[in-house]
Every structure is written in structure tokens, then in C-alpha cells.
Amino acid sequence: MGRIVAVEESLGFDVSNFDGNPYEARNILGATAAAQAGQKHGANKSYYFPPDPEKPSWRPMSMEWWYILTLTMIALGLGGYQEYLCQYSIQQKAKGSGLIEFHSVAEDVSVADYFLWKYAPTMILVTYGVMWQISDFEVKRLEPYYQLSQPKGATAAESLNIDYLTFFSYLIPFKALRFKHWAVALSSTATLFAGSLTPVLQSASIITFPPKREWEQDPNGKKFLLVDPAWSRATSAALYCVGICGIMLMWQLRRKSGLLSDPKGIAGIAAMATRSHILQDFQGLDTKSHNAIHQQLKHRRYILHKSSLWQGEYIRNTAAARGADDVAGNKKLRNPHPRMLTLQAGVPYIVSLLIFAGLLPVFIFNERANKVTDAAPWLLVLLATGLKLLWSTLECDVRMVEPFYILSERQAPAKTLTMDYTGTMPGWLPIKAAIGRNFLVALVGLGAILTEVMTVCVSSFGVDGRKFLRFDFNGADDGDGNRGGGQKSSDETFKSFWISFILVQLILLYLAVVAGSVYARRRHRFYPRQPGTIASVLAYIHQSRMLMTFVGCERLTSSEMTKFLEKGGKRYALGWFDGRDGAYHCGIDEEPIDRRYEFGVDPRSERIKVVGTWEHFETAGV
Numbered sequence: 001m002g003r004i005v006a007v008e009e010s011l012g013f014d015v016s017n018f019d020g021n022p023y024e025a026r027n028i029l030g031a032t033a034a035a036q037a038g039q040k041h042g043a044n045k046s047y048y049f050p051p052d053p054e055k056p057s058w059r060p061m062s063m064e065w066w067y068i069l070t071l072t073m074i075a076l077g078l079g080g081y082q083e084y085l086c087q088y089s090i091q092q093k094a095k096g097s098g099l100i101e102f103h104s105v106a107e108d109v110s111v112a113d114y115f116l117w118k119y120a121p122t123m124i125l126v127t128y129g130v131m132w133q134i135s136d137f138e139v140k141r142l143e144p145y146y147q148l149s150q151p152k153g154a155t156a157a158e159s160l161n162i163d164y165l166t167f168f169s170y171l172i173p174f175k176a177l178r179f180k181h182w183a184v185a186l187s188s189t190a191t192l193f194a195g196s197l198t199p200v201l202q203s204a205s206i207i208t209f210p211p212k213r214e215w216e217q218d219p220n221g222k223k224f225l226l227v228d229p230a231w232s233r234a235t236s237a238a239l240y241c242v243g244i245c246g247i248m249l250m251w252q253l254r255r256k257s258g259l260l261s262d263p264k265g266i267a268g269i270a271a272m273a274t275r276s277h278i279l280q281d282f283q284g285l286d287t288k289s290h291n292a293i294h295q296q297l298k299h300r301r302y303i304l305h306k307s308s309l310w311q312g313e314y315i316r317n318t319a320a321a322r323g324a325d326d327v328a329g330n331k332k333l334r335n336p337h338p339r340m341l342t343l344q345a346g347v348p349y350i351v352s353l354l355i356f357a358g359l360l361p362v363f364i365f366n367e368r369a370n371k372v373t374d375a376a377p378w379l380l381v382l383l384a385t386g387l388k389l390l391w392s393t394l395e396c397d398v399r400m401v402e403p404f405y406i407l408s409e410r411q412a413p414a415k416t417l418t419m420d421y422t423g424t425m426p427g428w429l430p431i432k433a434a435i436g437r438n439f440l441v442a443l444v445g446l447g448a449i450l451t452e453v454m455t456v457c458v459s460s461f462g463v464d465g466r467k468f469l470r471f472d473f474n475g476a477d478d479g480d481g482n483r484g485g486g487q488k489s490s491d492e493t494f495k496s497f498w499i500s501f502i503l504v505q506l507i508l509l510y511l512a513v514v515a516g517s518v519y520a521r522r523r524h525r526f527y528p529r530q531p532g533t534i535a536s537v538l539a540y541i542h543q544s545r546m547l548m549t550f551v552g553c554e555r556l557t558s559s560e561m562t563k564f565l566e567k568g569g570k571r572y573a574l575g576w577f578d579g580r581d582g583a584y585h586c587g588i589d590e591e592p593i594d595r596r597y598e599f600g601v602d603p604r605s606e607r608i609k610v611v612g613t614w615e616h617f618e619t620a621g622v
Contacts, residue, residue, distance in 0.1 A: 055258055057257050057259070059253070062137075068253065071128075079240045082205070086205075086233065089226045102222075114496070122456045125198045127452075131194075132195060134426065139253075140184055142257060143162070145258060145304055149255075149256060149304045155302075156297035156298060158179050160297060166338040173185045186248050189241075190245035198239060200378045200382050201235040202231075204231040261558065262558050266417045267561050270541050271556065274308070275554070284296075290535075300312065300314055300315055301314075301315060336528055341522060360458075360501070360505070363461070387511075388455055392448060392451075395445065399441060405522060406438075408575070408596065410596055411571045414569075418565070440522070450510060454507045461501075525599035525600075526574070546572065546589050549590075570590045571591040572589065573589065573590075576595045
């Protein structure tokens with residue numbers, strides 16, 4: 001059995017700096033806190049760990065090899081089937097036929113065939129995208145732990161400070177490539193292709209012959225459903241790319257996570273931080289920004305060993321330790337919320353929902369605008385997909401901040417510390433949140449499901465809506481000498497069109513109302529910074545009295561942890577309290593705390609502090 005080796009790094013200076021600065025500074029606050037605990041701890045000490053022959057490797061079901069293999073096989077199968085349909089369509093067209101032959105959709109196309117034509121392809125691809133989304137959530141959530149479980153650990157920038165869940169979806173692959181987090185790059189790329197790109201491409205690949213604009217000239221003529229070869233090959237290529245990403249992801253996920261159980265919520269992180277001196281590195285970071293946290297942590301590697309977080313190798317003043325600009329002197333107060341939870345993003349998003357709701361009738365019922373959707377039938381699907389992705393970002397943000405909002409309201413139950421909606425499956429989220437009485441989360445989760453329904457319905461809107469404004473939808477002369485209008489010159493039925501149209505309008509209204517509720521109830525700043533990283537959570541709890549509760553709990557599962565905490569009967573809150581070191585701190589602790597958190601208000605300036613000996617006092621604000 002190996003032992004943990006601690007090596008004290010000698011103080012020195014960077015010889016590349018001609019004036020002899022900067023010197024390797026010790027963390028005075030960390031050293032002071034360690035001294036108070038009776039420990040002799042150096043801020044520039046390196047720790048080396050022996051290889052763990054029995055490294056644990058817990059992972060959720062959606063990251064198991066068989067789940068990723070299933071997704072991979074589905075992608076390759078769908079890509080192959082799309083190519084088969086394309087080849088079959090080409091053969092049928094050469095014979096003067098098509099996938100489906102009809103004179104009138106309502107009279108000649110069965111309900112089953114109509115469903116397979118209009119809705120099934122988009123439903124299948126959207127559902128497949130959700131299956132990838134389930135896996136992608138977990139890969140992004142757990143990647144920091146995979147980095148920490150490496151033999152030498154990882155820098156804070158690559159692990160403790162990384163946050164993929166609140167980052168904009170389209171940019172995540174580039175961020176992951178920058179940090180060489182290949183699993184995240186692969187899963188996020190596959191998710192974007194499967195859930196966003198393929199439904200748009202597939203929607204454009206299904207065409208009719210002759211083109212719809214010629215149907216009115218001969219409404220009684222024979223019509224055929226065909227596959228456009230160019231769009232079809234693009235769809236197949238996108239699906240093959242998803243399959244390749246799946247194969248490479250299976251290879252990447254052979255790594256061991258170093259986890260014994262799911263590190264859910266605040267309690268999961270707290271339990272892993274009670275066996276080492278790692279919390280000393282967070283002195284003075286109670287209300288600091290993520291950049292300030294990065295500056296303080298950038299001189300050390302961290303490691304996950306025996307299900308506990310430890311300090312690793314101390315990094316001297318090298319390029320490996322450099323990162324964000326020093327922001328210690330930046331006094332400007334910034335909105336701590338993720339971008340999508342701010343009004344700067346929220347108002348434009350709600351407006352875009354209402355604009356899209358207003359544009360739909362224009363594109364469908366206006367003759368000139370309808371020519372746009374006739375030429376580009378994928379346009380409405382693309383717009384709906386964009387709104388869906390933005391809603392997904394909003395949903396992730398609401399999931400993440402919910403426990404911290406509850407804690408900011410004081411007297412939160414113990415289960416709040418293990419509450420973690422970030423990895424919950426999309427379909428199960430509304431039910432789980434409703435059971436937990438987190439109704440706003442439930443409404444937002446339901447909205448995510450409805451955005452998928454909206455995408456499916458919008459895929460059938462490449463029609464001239466003027467034909468559906470009359471209740472005598474029978475193909476008679478319209479009074480202006482034009483034959484047909486009616487069902488014989490449309491690929492929609494009267495009932496299916498109006499059900500889809502009304503449903504989409506109701507969904508958009510629902511999304512706008514729920515989004516407005518989110519910004520009305522969650523836009524106020526109830527914490528000093530967003531809690532999307534491990535480092536941010538550790539900064540909230542580094543001096544909490546409740547930490548003693550978590551000693552020896554790193555091996556408990558989430559449900560076991562919840563039961564253990566509930567037995568204690570304690571309540572918890574986010575605010576200001578006297579920490580274990582006797583100083584005044586902002587963070588999460590057990591009740592009673594001194595006062596709740598108010599953004600921009602630092603009550604430490606109102607407290608009396610000692611200057612010199614005990615009989616000399618002055619107020620911090622004087």
C-alpha cells in the first residue's frame with residue numbers, strides 16, 4: 001500500500017521576470033485557519049498520491065456502454081434507412097411513381113400513411129435527440145470528476161472551475177475542445193446533430209411531385225411523395241456523424257470516474273471535502289466571482305482520491321497556472337445569474353416567442369410569405385429548433401439554481417442539500433419537481449417537452465393556409481375563377497392543420513407565460529455567484545459549521561444521504577453566519593444563521609473588528 005507524500009515547495013521567484021517578482025505567495029488566510037485547527041499546513045505544499053488499484057467507477061445508466069452503443073446503432077440504422085428511402089424514391093420516380101401516390105390527401109392517404117409522412121419522422125428524430133440529451137447532461141455534469149480522478153489530478157480550470165451545464169449549447173463543443181475534454185465535445189456534438197440538425201434536414205428531404213405550387217393548375221392530377229436526394233444524403237451524413245461520435249464516446253468512457261455514488265447536490269460535494277485541506281484554498285472567496293476563484297486556485301492541481309477531494313501538486317508561476325486576468329481589484333458588481341436568467345436575455349427571448357407566434361399566421365396565410373416556406377420548408381422547423389435550444393438553456397439554469405433559491409429563503413429542509421435536478425431525465429423532471437413541490441421547475445420542465453411537440457407540429461406547416469379558412473374544404477371553385485384551393489391541392493387535411501396550428505400557438509403562449517413567471521420570481525439576485533461549478537459550491541461551504549455532519553459520508557448514496565440528514569432534523573439557509581474559524585462568512589450553513597444574503601450588501605463592514613490587542617476596537621466601515 002502506498003502513502004500520500006507531501007513535499008514543501010521552496011519559495012522563489014520567476015527568473016523570466018527581470019525585477020524578481022512576483023514571488024510565490026503563501027495563502028495567509030489558509031495558513032491562519034490551519035493554525036487555528038492545530039495543523040501545520042503550507043499553502044505551497046505539493047501532495048502526491050499512490051495509484052489506486054481499486055479505483056471506483058460509478059456512472060449513471062445513460063453513460064453505460066450499452067446505452068451509448070444503443071444510441072450509436074440507432075444513428076447508423078436511421079442513416080442507412082434514410083439512404084434506402086432515397087434509393088427507393090429514385091427508383092419509383094423513374095417508374096413514374098413515388099413513395100405514396102394520391103389525388104387528394106384526405107381521400108386517398110390513410111391515417112397511418114399520413115402520420116408516417118407528416119409526423120413520424122420528426123417525432124422519431126426529436127425523441128432520439130432527447131435520448132442523446134439525457135446522456136449529454138450526465139457527461140457534462142460528471143466530466144470534472146473524471147478529470148480529477150486522473151493519476152495526477154487536474155488544474156482547477158479543467159475541473160473545479162469548469163461549467164458546461166449553463167453554457168450556450170452551440171459553443172460547448174468548442175469549449176470542450178479547448179480543454180481537451182473529448183467526451184464532452186463528442187456528446188455535445190452528437191446531441192446538437194441528433195436533436196437540432198437532423199430534424200431540420202429530414203424535414204427538407206421529404207418533397208412532393210409535382211411541386212405544390214403546380215397543384216392548383218391540376219388539383220385532380222396524380223401526386224407523388226418523394227425524397228430529395230441532396231437533403232436526404234445530408235440527413236444520412238449527419239446521422240453517420242452522430243454514430244461516429246457515439247463510437248468514439250464509448251472509447252472515452254472507458255475511463256474510471258473515481259466516484260462511489262452519484263455526487264448529487266451540495267451535500268454530495270460537501271461530503272467529498274471533509275478529509276483534506278482543500279477547503280483552506282477557499283479562504284476569502286465567500287462572495288467572490290468565478291474569475292477571482294480561478295485566480296486563487298490556479299496555482300494547484302486537485303485530485304479525487306478514495307472518493308474525497310484533495311489538494312495535489314503545487315504549480316509554480318508557469319504558463320500552466322496562468323489563465324484569466326486578475327480581477328481582484330474589480331469592484332463592479334455583476335449579475336451573478338447565468339445569462340439566460342437575466343432580463344437582458346429573458347426579454348428578447350419572450351419577445352422572440354411572441355414574434356414567432358405572430359409570424360406563423362403570416363407565413364401560412366399570406367400569399368407572398370407563403371412562397372418563402374414553400375421554397376424553404378425547413379425554415380419554420382429551424383426557427384422552432386432555435387427556440388427549443390434556448391428553452392433548454394433556460395431549463396438547465398432553473399434546474400441548477402432551485403436549491404440555492406430555496407436556501408436563500410431560509411429554513412430550508414435537509415433534502416434541499418441533496419436536491420439536484422441537473423441530471424434528471426427530461427420526461428421525469430416535471431413529475432419529480434411537482435412531487436417535491438417545486439412547481440416552477442415542473443412548469444419549465446413541461447415546457448421543454450412541449451417544445452419538442454412544437455417542433456413536430458411545425459414540420460407540417462409548409463402549406464398555403466388560405467385553403468383552410470373556408471369550412472367548405474371540398475375543392476370547389478373559390479369564386480375568383482380559381483379551381484380547387486381545397487383539399488385536392490393541399491397535402492394537409494382540414495382537421496390536422498387546425499389542430500397543429502392551434503396547438504403550436506397555445507404552446508408558444510404557455511412558454512411565454514412560464515418564461516415571464518421565471519423572470520418575475522427568479523431574476524432577483526439571491527446569491528453572490530452562480531453555483532454551476534464544484535469550486536463555487538466549495539466556496540459557499542468552506543467555513544460552514546454543518547461540515548462536521550458530513551464527515552465519513554462520502555460513501556453514502558444520495559438517498560442514504562437524504563435520510564441521514566433528515567434524521568438530524570436541522571434546517572439550512574444561505575446567508576451570513578459565524579464560521580468555524582470565528583470570522584463572519586457568507587455561504588450555506590445550518591440554521592440559525594445571522595442574516596439572509598442581500599446582493600451588494602456586505603454586513604462585515606458593520607461589525608466591530610479587533611485591531612491590535614483585545615481592548616482596541618474599530619468599526620470596519622470607519
